[in-house]
Amino acid sequence: MKPGARIAAVIELYDGWTHTRDDADRVISGYFGTRRYIGGGDRREIGERFYDLIRHQARLGWWLVETGYEHQDGRARMIAALVLKDGRSLDDIADMFNGDQFCPDPLHPAEKHLINKLSGQALDHDAQPGAVKTELPKWLYAELLKLHHEHLPAEMAAYNQPAKLDLRVNTLRGSVDSAIRSLEKDGIKGIERTPYAPNGLRLPLGLNMLVAAAYKDGLIEIQDEASQICVKLVDAQPGMKILDLCAGGGGKTLGMAADMRGRGRILACDTHGNRLDNARKRAKRAGAGDCIQLRSIADERDSWLRNKSGFFDRVLLDVPCSGLGTLRRNPALRWRIGQRDIRALTLQQSKILKAGAARVTKGGRLIYATCSILPEENERLIETFMRDRKDFRAVPISEIWPDAPASVPVPGGKDKPWLRLSPNMHGTDGFFVAVFERTAKGNKG
Missing domain, CATH: 3.40.50.150 (Vaccinia Virus protein VP39)
Structure with missing residues (x-):
């Protein structure tokens, strides 16, 4: 897929999610389920960008209000994310928003003005309220502030990062060492032992364990x-x-x-x-x-x-x-x-x-x-x-x-x-x- 087509898919996903009560996972699963032609690499990038819009929802929304932009839809948030998070220029974004087949419509003057206003800014800003900085609804921010106090920003920053993949080795089928050997035989790299759980393994993101021999044989289970x-x-x-x-x-x-x-x-x-x-x-x-x-x-x-x-x-x-x-x-x-x-x-x-x-x-x-x-x-x-x-x-x-x-x-x-x-x-x-x-x-x- 062209970069612009992937961006268009993210916008469509985000707008679909905001208009339903379904879980984000269900929305993205349904979207890809009806679009079998989208390849694995494209799916991965589209999914990551979609979840990033959700992870940065409060800060992106704050910037749109701060600049006086009147829309808060997926297109506006995607444009803001491309500038604030990716550091993209007006020309870069215009290349993706070019109106070609499956790509977003060309930028209109108000969007170009938004990009110019956001240019050089970062996603975080000192003027953002605590709830915005921590990406929380106001009621939830107030509750968690009572628990974590000054440590809340660090706590929520960790929650706002994607999790790695944790596995539990099933000792009814074998040992931790045998599980590692089996995974390595399947070409899986970057395997770590979990620091606390004695039978746990931690793997990089993006791996499909369902096709691994260790999973099929019951030697491992996916479990945080x-x-x-x-x-x-x-x-x-x-x-x-x-x-x-x-x-x-x-x-x-x-x-x-x-x-x-x-x-x-x-x-x-x-x-x-x-x-x-x-x-x-x-x-x-x-x-x-x-x-x-x-x-x-x-x-x-x-x-x-x-x-x-x-x-x-x-x-x-x-x-x-x-x-x-x-x-x-x-x-x-x-x-x-x-x-x-x-x-x-x-x-x-x-x-x-x-x-x-x-x-x-x-x-x-x-x-x-x-x-x-x-x-x-x-x-x-x-x-x-x-x-x-x-x-x-x-x-x-x-x-x-x-x-x-x-x-x-x-x-x-x-x-x-x-x-x-x-x-x-x-x-x-x-x-x-x-x-x-x-x-x-x-x-x-």
């Missing part, structure tokens, strides 16, 4: 290091009975099965049967099917669950959440979720936490996890749980993971009963994990 650390804190042991109440696609279920060496029983539940269908396929490929039972449930009050009161050694609650910890991969989330959504989610999370707690046997553990960065979904919720549930004690991270690498920074200290992970501090997605141990029998929930 934060999720692998969460599984580590479950501390699953051979012979245990474990409930994964919000199993989704089964990534953490498979990690626990590997830690149990395939011996024991994991009941993986979800309210979406199609997710469990995917988990079933993954479990078969991973060689973990014998110890995993998958079950679709109506909700946390499902009658089948009520009959499992006080039954499990471990209950993992990777609850539905805002997903804001995945901004590196899903930058559009910040613009699509609001305070009303958070209130609805925290109500649901509280119900799931209560239901999960009732399923834990005496001496067993309850693990609460989210891929959210909001205290409302994390610390505030579990502080309420600790106040109300005297039959549980909070378990310090250091008690579960005494051999954690010395370099792992744990906000609040390792004596805290929770771990908050972030790309700025740990190089992972944003993630939260809290662990509790049941010290006495309680009422059914």
Whole structure:
């Protein structure tokens, strides 16, 4: 494709995304799905530019207002990005906006004036408000400022960078070294070990793991290091009975099965049967099917669950959440979720936490996890749980993971009963994990 044609595709994608409630991933998947003629290299550049417009949405919008430009559509933002981010000149941009087949229409006088005004400027400017600089809606900026204070710009800068590709080596199929050898045999370079998760590998962006022999053989699974650390804190042991109440696609279920060496029983539940269908396929490929039972449930009050009161050694609650910890991969989330959504989610999370707690046997553990960065979904919720549930004690991270690498920074200290992970501090997605141990029998929930 010509450079101008790729730019036109980005503009079309961005305008399509702004006029739908669909996820950005779904928008781009649908776009390419109907345009099979677009090659892999072109798709990659179009996708990167599309996500860059979303990652820089607030700052690009600020500049358009600052220059007095009247439009905020994809064309205007693309022009602004070409000047502010890429340093393109008027002549460069005019070469792409030339009206040729599949290219954008020629620049009109107001656009040329915009380019001249933006020329020599950078994307960042001292006059930009804090919410604009950090690429956050005002309400979300205010919430996160309370948590991170002066460190918020550095935190959000890390969230605004694309994530690398993390893999978990499935020890039911082989070792970390054997996985590395297999990937290298497939011509994959730049493989690193993850700094904290013992069976994790980190690869460069843009690789298709689905065609790798290690993936087809069940030796590797795609899983961010934060999720692998969460599984580590479950501390699953051979012979245990474990409930994964919000199993989704089964990534953490498979990690626990590997830690149990395939011996024991994991009941993986979800309210979406199609997710469990995917988990079933993954479990078969991973060689973990014998110890995993998958079950679709109506909700946390499902009658089948009520009959499992006080039954499990471990209950993992990777609850539905805002997903804001995945901004590196899903930058559009910040613009699509609001305070009303958070209130609805925290109500649901509280119900799931209560239901999960009732399923834990005496001496067993309850693990609460989210891929959210909001205290409302994390610390505030579990502080309420600790106040109300005297039959549980909070378990310090250091008690579960005494051999954690010395370099792992744990906000609040390792004596805290929770771990908050972030790309700025740990190089992972944003993630939260809290662990509790049941010290006495309680009422059914």
